[in-house]
Each structure stands twice: as C-alpha cells, then as structure tokens.
C-alpha cells in the first residue's frame with residue numbers, strides 16, 4: 001500500500017493512518033463505515049475506500065489513491081465522473097482494488113494535506129437544532145485561532161462537495177456540516193489531532209441521563225419475531241426517555257441513519273409485541289421498520305440488520321440524548337430522504353457492509 005509515499009514520506013503517512021484509526025475507534029466520532037480521512041502528497045490524495053471502516057486503518061488496506069487536480073476540475077465543471085471519483089484512481093498504486101469514498105470530492109477541494117471527516121455525535125446534536133447558527137457560533141468562539149464555517153445540509157457526494165468548495169479557498173480549519181457531522185483539516189496528522197481534541201471539547205454536550213433498559217421485558221416483546229434485543233446496552237437510551245424518543249421519531253436527523261435504518265422507526269404501544277406490530281404493518285401493506293422502540297424498556301433491532309445498521313442504533317442514542325428536551329429540531333425533508341434512499345453509490349456501500357456482516 002502507498003508504496004511511493006512510503007519511500008518518500010513514510011512517517012507522515014503512518015501518522016495519518018494512526019490518526020485515522022484513532023478517529024475510527026471512537027464511537028462518539030465514527031460509527032461503522034461512517035467518516036473518512038485523506039492525505040495529499042505530490043498531487044495524489046489517499047482517501048478512505050467506500051464501505052471500509054476507519055478503525056481498520058493500518059491493519060487493512062483501506063486507502064485509495066486518486067489524482068486531485070483532475071477530480072477538482074471535473075467537480076467544478078459539473079461532470080458526473082466527480083460523483084464516484086473512480087476515473088481518478090491511480091490504478092498502479094491501488095493495491096486494494098476498492099472504490100474511493102462517496103465523500104472523496106470534498107476532500108479534494110480542501111487545500112490542506114490532512115483532512116478528517118467524521119460523524120461527531122456532539123456536532124450532529126448541535127447542528128440539527130433550529131437555533132444551530134447561534135449555538136455553534138457561541139461554542140466555536142472558544143477557539144478564536146481556528147477558522148471555521150457552517151455548511152448547510154446537502155446530500156453527501158458532489159452536492160456537498162460544491163457547498164464546501166465555496167469556502168475551501170479560505171482554508172477553513174473546521175467545517176460544521178449541518179445534519180451530518182464535522183470536517184477538521186490541517187497540514188499534518190499531529191496538527192489535525194490537536195484541533196480535533198479542542199473542537200471536541202468545545203462542542204461537547206452533556207447526555208441526558210436515562211434509566212437502565214429492561215432486557216427481560218424486551219426479550220419477551222421480541223419472542224417469535226424477526227427482531228432481537230439490541231446487544232449494545234447504550235443503544236437502548238433512545239427508548240428510555242420521552243425527550244429522546246420524541247427527537248428520534250420526529251424525523252430523519254442525518255444521512256447514515258436514513259441509509260442504514262430507513263426513514264421510519266417503529267414504536268410499540270404498551271404491551272404490544274414485535275410480532276404483533278409487524279403483522280399489523282404487513283396487513284396494511286406497509287414496510288416493517290428495522291428498529292422498534294419499546295418506550296421505557298429499550299430497543300429491538302431487525303435480525304436482518306447489518307453490523308453497520310446495529311452501530312447506527314447506538315449513534316442515534318448518542319445523538320438524541322444530547323438534544324435538549326423540547327428543542328426545536330430541523331429534520332431532513334422528504335426530498336432529502338428520497339435522494340438518500342435512491343442512490344447507487346450508497347447501494348454499493350451497503351452491499352459491502354452486508355458482505356462484511358456475512359464474513360463476521
């Protein structure tokens with residue numbers, strides 16, 4: 001992997017991989033295949049491959065080399081090739097044979113050598129609030145030496161890259177992506193690591209306390225259905241406080257939720273089993289949601305869910321327990337949900353996720 005870089009600038013590339021793994025290992029920053037990092041060197045950008053996990057950086061070949069200048073040019077000309085960026089892969093260096101991340105084009109337009117994008121649960125929780133402009137400005141004012149910008153929600157891929165391109169020339173250190181996450185950039189992995197630590201502290205939101213889940217009740221509700229009790233105990237918080245439940249069921253908050261869990265979360269009425277709920281949905285020719293909330297008890301997940309989907313249940317719990325009770329929230333609109341669920345590049349990412357789940 002990265003053979004030409006290893007010869008010339010091996011230490012910087014290794015430091016970049018180490019940073020990538022750190023981001024990937026932190027559940028409050030990265031959930032499953034979400035997030036991506038990049039490293040530019042001599043006109044080539046190494047970017048995380050679509051569907052791979054940052055947590056595997058260093059252990060597996062997850063970085064794909066792409067040529068920066070022609071990709072940026074294609075994006076600015078509105079050419080469709082900028083969407084998947086596969087035309088810009090440096091084939092002779094691409095040992096993995098993987099495809100670059102669907103978010104590659106925005107990494108390319110940012111001039112900094114190291115760019116880290118991740119789905120920080122604090123950044124998501126703040127950036128879905130109707131009051132987000134003021135709330136985030138107040139937080140970022142604690143870091144006056146960092147240049148930052150807020151980026152309105154756009155579908156990941158070229159629409160988001162165009163939006164980021166509008167501010168890229170100003171070399172922002174931090175971008176807050178509304179209803180999505182965060183980007184932190186710098187010239188070295190060390191510089192980006194330091195900025196990530198400071199921004200994480202500045203944006204940190206205290207979680208709402210929740211009572212424990214009730215595994216026995218949940219197991220009884222799942223009995224005889226295609227659902228199981230969520231394994232990660234922290235995932236249950238979505239159903240354990242009325243404020244969190246309301247925030248989660250009010251609409252779709254960010255892209256990966258829609259992509260992995262769908263646009264609807266089921267809520268069981270008191271005493272209703274998952275099987276009864278699913279039967280009732282099918283009798284009305286309605287799809288059965290992949291995640292069911294049993295208010296006050298916890299979360300049930302569809303057996304068909306992939307590893308990527310299960311970790312998204314945890315992400316949702318982390319996000320909604322950081323949204324203040326009763327806060328006004330900006331959800332994705334139906335058009336934005338539709339473009340996420342009808343998107344070829346995403347179908348590729350999910351297919352990789354299903355393959356990985358089968359192997360595990």
Ligand SMILES: [Zn+2]
Pocket residue numbers: 035103117118119156180181
């Ligand atoms: Zn993202």
